[in-house]
Amino acid sequence: MxxxxxxxxxxxxxxxxxxxxxxxxxxxxxxxxxxxxxxxxxxxxxxxxxxWRNFTSAMDDGTFFRALGMSVAITLIVVFFCILFAFLAALAISRFKFRGRKTFIVAVLLIQMLPAEALFLAQYKMMSSLGLLNSVIGVSIIYIAAVVPFTIWMLRGFVAGVPADLEEAAMVDGLSRFQAFMKITFPLLAPGLVASGVYAFLQAWNEFTVALILLPAEDAQTLPLWLRGFVQASATRATDWGEVMAASTLVAVPVIVFFLIVQGRMTSGLVSGAVKG
Amino acid sequence: MSSPVTSPKRQAQSEESIKAAEHASKAKRRARRAPYWLIAASIGILLVGTGYPTAWQLVTSTQSYGLAQQFGAAAEFIGLQNYIDLLSDAEFWQVVGRSLVFCFVVAGLTLVLGLAFALLMNAVNKAVRLILQISMLLAWAMPIVASMTVWTWLFDTRRGVVNYLLDKIPGVDMYRFDWFASPWTFFLMAGIIVTWMSVPFVAFSIFAGLTQVSDEVLEASALDGASNSQRLRLIILPMIKPVIAIVMLLQVIWDLRVFAQIKILQDAGASGSKFDLLGTYIYKVGTGSNDFASAAAASVIVLILTISISWWYVRKLMKEED
Structure with missing residues (x-):
């Protein structure tokens, strides 16, 4: 039975x-x-x-590589600054007690919930008045602001996981606070930094809504916008689904590879707040 | 870096002790300031990227802002008029209602399936579990735009696999059925797609929670004669309640903002306000008719909705923080 x-x-x-x-x-x-x-x-x-014919014809007009370049540039900027900013902030909230710490954490958690859909008009107005529409910088600023809260929250868990006693012991041995941190804690944080970097990568690489608003010009498209444009162009002459699916595959494969590498860490980072204790 | 105020009393002290005191207090002050320097970059980018837009949204939502203002005319303050207009607009209420129903139905379905799949992962042997997990992971990893493109192909009227397979069922005529024609089938399709892409996250999170339930407790309860359903109801579910609560909350918030999915489905052949949820509604009002003020007011309503839903979650996390 x-x-x-x-x-x-x-x-x-x-x-x-x-x-x-x-x-x-x-x-x-x-x-x-x-x-x-x-x-x-x-x-x-x-x-x-x-x-492979579908793949070659999906790539042959060169727009794919332009979009790929755009996506790579934005993603690199976002990943770098997110890790840097989030790392510093995570350090502050898990290693120091200071006035406004709690407010900062609440703000970070709340901002993480804000839907892009409720802000995109304002972001469009802001970037257009700064002359940053269709530019890598404009969209990167918005992405960093959108991704940094979660990476702070994720890294905070990792920094808190390294006992401060270890650093203090090293300081007793004559290292400065900074040296102790760089020699003892930083290496132990590597997995956390990788995980948050990949999270930032996925967000920046896949993002659609903000890109749609801030990158209206055809030569400023990122890969998701390129794929959407490709589908629409194909639809005007009875969609060639083979080509369209080849285009989707081109956009999806890098993400799937990265995702499979790091998913374990991402889930545990995401739910650690809930399961812990 | 203000210089310390030198009082006459202090002047009387010896030069050296002053220097020592200054040095110590400087170091202390630097230590006190350190965390603020560390969070400065994050605060800066958040102020620019989300703070300013939110403030702009709030201000604009109280102004009359249309085509004339696009060409440089100063916007006029009209108080809550935009909100009043919006809230007395039947179409807006329909969009809000539709969004909430869509959100809660899809989030509920996602949660039930996610929980069921997590329990299933826990029940089957290692090989089968791995197959299930890899399949879920691949679905989860797909970029939204890519999966929406595949799904429009699956639901294609002429050559879609969905119609082909449903048509095979005896007595069902789905030959060239157009899923994009009526809002009901449109949102049924959207619901299926969003559920498909969201279930893996829920299943993995709950499964992670399940692995924390200790085997000893379960064995002990089995010895005491608890049935399977009793164990699920009385032991497992209460122990994973925190995970379920948070996953559900995130899901509700995410399903309230399904802009990309709905937009791409609309691109594939459905237009008209009957096919709108809040995200696409704001997009249309803001970009199509250039009525930034109404769009801003609608955005603020979405913000309030989201924040009031998240508030509970944030408070719970803050309690753990202490």
């Missing part, structure tokens, strides 16, 4: 896995199939037509 129900659960789990992975599979599968096959009434479920 117990055995039977266990087999039943395993079957159920496999069915769910298949349902959940199907869209991802379908994207890859369609990307490799020629248009003539995709236009047939009966879908082709078996994997991989094995043709």
């Amino acid at each position: 117990k055995r039977k129900s266990r087999v039943g659960l395993s079957v159920l789990a496999i069915v769910i896995s298949l349902v959940w992975i199907f869209p991802v599979y379908w994207m890859l599968n369609s990307a490799f199939l020629p248009t003539t096959v995709l236009e047939r009434f009966t879908p082709t479920f078996l994997p991989f037509g094995g043709s």
Whole structure:
């Protein structure tokens, strides 16, 4: 009886896995199939037509590489400054007691909840009056501000996880506070820094809403905007789904790779506040 | 860095002790100031990136701001008129209602499925669990724009797999069914997609919580004769309640702001205000009709909605902080 129900659960789990992975599979599968096959009434479920033609035609007008460059530039800036700012702030709130500390934490938590959808008009007005529309800097500023609260919260957990006693012991041995920190605590924080960097990467790489508002020019598009434009352009002459799926795959693959590398740390960072204690 | 005030009393002291005292107090002051220097960069960027826009939003929402102001005319202060106009507009209430219903239905469904999948991960053997986890991870990792594109292909009227498969069911005629034609099927489709992309996060978070429930407690309860459902209800659920609460809250907030998903689905063939949720509504009012003031007022209402929902969560986290 117990055995039977266990087999039943395993079957159920496999069915769910298949349902959940199907869209991802379908994207890859369609990307490799020629248009003539995709236009047939009966879908082709078996994997991989094995043709790279969709990929080459999705990339051939050069707009893909321009968007890739834009995305890479923005992402690098966001990741660098988010890690730097969040690291300093996390240090402050987990190593010092100071007036306004609590207010700062509450503000950080609340800001993290603010929806981009409620701010984008103001951000548009601000950037247009600063002349920063369609620029890497303008959109990066907004992204950093949007991502820094969560990275502070994430890193705070990591900094608090390194006992201050370790630093104090090193200070007794004659190191300055700064030296003690750099020699003892900093190396132990590496996983936390990597995790928050990847979080920032994913946010900046995938962001759509703010980019749509702040980067209206075609030559300033990031990859998500490029993909949307690609779909729309294709729709004007009866969507070529093979090409569109190849384009989606190009946008998705780097993210999927990074995500798989770090997901364990990200989930634990996200829920540590809840599970702890 | 103000220089210390020198009182006559202090002048009487010897030069050296003054210097020592100064040095000590300087170091102390520097230590006291250090945390403020550390958070300065974050505060700066937050003020520019979110603080100023929020303030602008608040100010603009009390002004008359339309096309004339676009061309440089000064905006006129009209108090709460924009809010009054908005709140007496039946269309706005429909959008708010639709957003809230969409948000709570999708968040509820996501939570139930996420909890069920987490329990399933816990119940099956290692190999099956790994398969389930990899599949969830891949779905989670997909960038929103990429997954929305795939889903519009899956729901495509002519060659979509969804229509093809549903049509196979005997007695169901889904041949060339247009999901984008009516708001009901549009939001059903949107709900399915958003649930698909949100369940993995919930499942993983709850699963992480489940692994913290100790086996000893469960064994002891089994010895005491507790049935499976009793164990779930009386032991497991109460122990993972904090995770569930936070995941649910985040989900509600996220599902209230499903702009990208709805926008891309609208691009694929549905327009008109019947297909709007709050995000797309604000976008249309602000960019389409250039009525920044009404859009700002609507944004402020969304802000208030979000903050009042998050307040509880922030307070709970703050309690843990002490």
